[in-house]
Every structure is written in structure tokens, then in C-alpha cells.
Amino acid sequence: MGNIPARKVAISGGGKCNFTNTHADYRHYFGKNPEFTRSALTRMTPNNTLNWAKSHNIKFFEKTPGQYFAEKSSDITNALLQDIDNTEIVLSTCVQETTKQNDLFLIKTDTGNFQAKKLIIATGGISYANMGTSDIGYKIAKSFGHKIIPPRPALCGIATKVFDSALSGISLAVEIKINKETIYDDMLFTHFGIGGPAIYRTSVRNLENGFTINLLPGLDAFQWLKSQKQTNGKKLLKTVLSTKLPERIAEFISNQKTKNIADYRDTELQEIATNINRINIAQGTFSLHNFQSAEVTRGGVDTSEISSKTMESKLCNGLYFIGEVLDIAGDLGGYNLQWAWASASALDI
Numbered sequence: 001m002g003n004i005p006a007r008k009v010a011i012s013g014g015g016k017c018n019f020t021n022t023h024a025d026y027r028h029y030f031g032k033n034p035e036f037t038r039s040a041l042t043r044m045t046p047n048n049t050l051n052w053a054k055s056h057n058i059k060f061f062e063k064t065p066g067q068y069f070a071e072k073s074s075d076i077t078n079a080l081l082q083d084i085d086n087t088e089i090v091l092s093t094c095v096q097e098t099t100k101q102n103d104l105f106l107i108k109t110d111t112g113n114f115q116a117k118k119l120i121i122a123t124g125g126i127s128y129a130n131m132g133t134s135d136i137g138y139k140i141a142k143s144f145g146h147k148i149i150p151p152r153p154a155l156c157g158i159a160t161k162v163f164d165s166a167l168s169g170i171s172l173a174v175e176i177k178i179n180k181e182t183i184y185d186d187m188l189f190t191h192f193g194i195g196g197p198a199i200y201r202t203s204v205r206n207l208e209n210g211f212t213i214n215l216l217p218g219l220d221a222f223q224w225l226k227s228q229k230q231t232n233g234k235k236l237l238k239t240v241l242s243t244k245l246p247e248r249i250a251e252f253i254s255n256q257k258t259k260n261i262a263d264y265r266d267t268e269l270q271e272i273a274t275n276i277n278r279i280n281i282a283q284g285t286f287s288l289h290n291f292q293s294a295e296v297t298r299g300g301v302d303t304s305e306i307s308s309k310t311m312e313s314k315l316c317n318g319l320y321f322i323g324e325v326l327d328i329a330g331d332l333g334g335y336n337l338q339w340a341w342a343s344a345s346a347l348d349i
């Protein structure tokens with residue numbers, strides 16, 4: 001649709017394309033059936049991706065264990081273009097619909113029509129619309145009888161009124177518990193709620209049961225506050241809290257009260273400690289920020305009707321779906337591009 005090939009890859013990873021992660025296996029993917037990714041990911045592994053990058057002399061570095069970035073995203077897009085050297089790419093063309101007559105797919109676009117014996121749908125998700133995204137992949141899938149798992153934003157911020165917008169701009173390392181999983185990463189307070197890597201990672205997961213945030217991981221806030229009551233009783237609660245938390249958060253938690261810590265009953269300290277160690281972001285008190293800012297779409301073409309070995313539709317011969325258009329969303333850290341490479345490599349055409 002756009003006038004530059006692979007432009008989402010070009011902007012990925014802040015221009016440094018986080019192109020793979022050696023931890024990529026089905027446990028880092030989300031959707032109705034994450035195990036759908038198993039077969040493709042074991043055939044095109046993250047190490048295969050790294051070897052591909054080496055074979056193109058791409059300079060890359062490991063940012064956190066297993067998470068690989070290119071020095072420049074353009075090195076990745078140039079290498080992809082080299083690999084398809086003799087293939088014609090039609091740019092600035094919008095696919096409008098496809099039908100199948102006899103054994104031929106007819107692809108109708110705004111610049112003319114095309115015919116093909118095999119058709120691969122790699123139209124991505126619907127997030128980040130300014131990158132030329134559209135729902136055409138879902139429409140085509142539906143027209144061939146496929147089910148669509150309702151799309152929703154993922155790898156994005158979370159809007160909530162649990163926090164004061166005055167906290168906007170503060171970043172700190174937190175622990176987040178979602179169902180049985182624990183995430184440790186940085187969280188950023190924003191004008192609409194919360195963001196940063198910890199929240200991006202939260203947003204892609206199953207959130208029916210909400211989640212909890214611990215602002216001081218590794219510290220039992222109740223025990224600490226009780227001991228402060230003994231040793232620093234004449235200090236304001238806010239002053240005590242600001243020895244471990246940014247001042248604006250200390251103010252928010254102490255609720256503007258100007259009481260010395262010694263004047264708090266233990267039951268009150270327990271409540272304050274819960275507001276530090278186990279802030280409950282319950283279902284109904286938050287929403288995923290929006291599609292415009294989301295790095296990926298969760299939901300899409302139901303994988304139960306696609307072969308995990310070849311990516312071919314089980315409903316229509318010669319029709320294939322790869323990448324983000326499928327109901328597969330990867331975690332933050334290079335998992336989505338690894339899925340795009342692996343699912344494309346699985347094609348048997």
C-alpha cells in the first residue's frame with residue numbers, strides 16, 4: 001500500500017530494528033492458540049535469523065540477554081530486498097478485494113487487477129495506522145469463510161484513572177503480576193495512565209482478571225513502614241516514602257496528609273503498604289490505550305483454520321496467511337519480527 005517496501009521494519013525498534021530474540025518459543029506468543037507458532041519457530045529459529053543477518057554482514061548487538069537489534073533498521077530492509085532481487089514489487093497500490101475463480105485468485109486493486117495461482121496474505125494487523133495498515137487481510141479471510149478473532153491493541157500503554165495525571169513523566173522499575181506470571185521491567189506514568197516496557201508487556205497478555213503493580217519490588221512495605229515508625233516516628237510519612245520512591249509518588253501515596261509516621265495506626269500502614277506493593281488494576285478500571293499507538297494487534301485470522309506446517313488455509317487451497325494478520329501477537333523484544341520471518345519461511349510454495 002505504501003511507497004516504501006517494509007517500512008514498518010524500517011521504523012521498528014526505534015530505527016534499530018529489534019529483529020529477533022533467542023528466547024522465541026510459543027510461550028512468548030499470545031492468541032487463542034500460541035502453540036500454533038511451535039512448528040514454524042522450530043524450523044526458522046532465532047539462530048537462523050542471526051545467521052541470516054551475519055550472511056548479509058549486518059552489524060547487530062545484544063541489548064538485553066537474547067534480544068538482538070541491528071545497528072540500523074535499513075540494513076535489515078536492504079538485506080530483505082537483496083534476497084528478493086529478481087522479484088517485482090508493486091508499490092503505492094491498495095488491494096481492495098480478492099476472489100477465486102476456477103484455480104485462479106483475482107486480486108482487485110486501485111491501480112489495476114492481478115491474477116495468481118497462489119496468494120499469500122501478509123497484510124499485518126490494524127494498529128499504527130499511519131504505517132499504511134488496513135483490515136483488508138481480515139476481509140479477504142472472511143470472504144473465504146475464515147473466522148476472525150476480534151482484534152485489539154497490544155504492546156501499548158494502558159489508560160487508567162487509578163493514578164493521578166500529576167505523576168506523568170515518572171519512570172520506575174516495577175513488578176507486575178498477571179494471573180500466575182510476574183514481569184519485572186520499567187513503568188512510565190503518562191497523561192492517560194501508564195506505559196513503558198512493563199506495561200507494553202502487560203498489554204499483550206490475557207487481562208480478564210486485571211493485574212497488580214508493585215512499586216517497590218523485593219521490599220515488604222508494611223514491615224519497612226512499621227520499622228520506620230519505630231526509628232523515624234517524627235518524620236512525615238511523605239518524607240519516609242520519598243527515601244525509596246520518587247517524591248511525587250510519595251506525595252500521591254501519602255494523599256497530601258501532613259502526619260508523622262508515628263501517628264499512623266498499623267492498620268493504616270498496612271493499607272498504605274498495599275498501595276505500594278499490590279496496587280490492584282481491576283477489570284473495569286483500565287482500557288488498552290489505542291490502536292494508533294499500539295505496536296501490534298492481538299487477534300486476527302483464527303489459527304485453527306490454518307496449517308501450522310505450511311501456513312495454508314484449510315478452507316481454500318493456495319491461500320496462505322503469515323505474520324501479524326494471524327491471531328498471533330508476540331511479546332515485546334523482537335518476538336513479532338521473529339514470527340514474521342518464521343511464518344514466512346514455513347510457506348511451502
Ligand SMILES: Cc1cc2nc3c(=O)[nH]c(=O)nc-3n(C[C@H](O)[C@H](O)[C@H](O)COP(=O)(O)OP(=O)(O)OC[C@H]3O[C@@H](n4cnc5c(N)ncnc54)[C@H](O)[C@@H]3O)c2cc1C
Pocket residue numbers: 001002006007008009011012013014017018019020093094095096122123124125127128131132133134135136137294295296322323324325333334335336337338340
Ligand atoms: C512502531 C513499531 C515498532 C516495532 N518494533 C518492533 C521491533 O523492534 N521488533 C519486533 O519484533 N516487532 C516490532 N514491531 C512489530 C512488527 O513491526 C510487526 O509485527 C511486523 O512488521 C509484522 O509483519 P507483517 O509482515 O505481518 O505486517 P506488516 O509489517 O504490518 O506489513 C503489512 C503490509 O501490508 C500492507 N497492506 C496493508 N493493507 C494493504 C492493502 N489494502 N493493500 C496493499 N497493501 C496493504 C501494509 O502497507 C504493509 O506494507 C513494531 C511495530 C511498530 C508499529
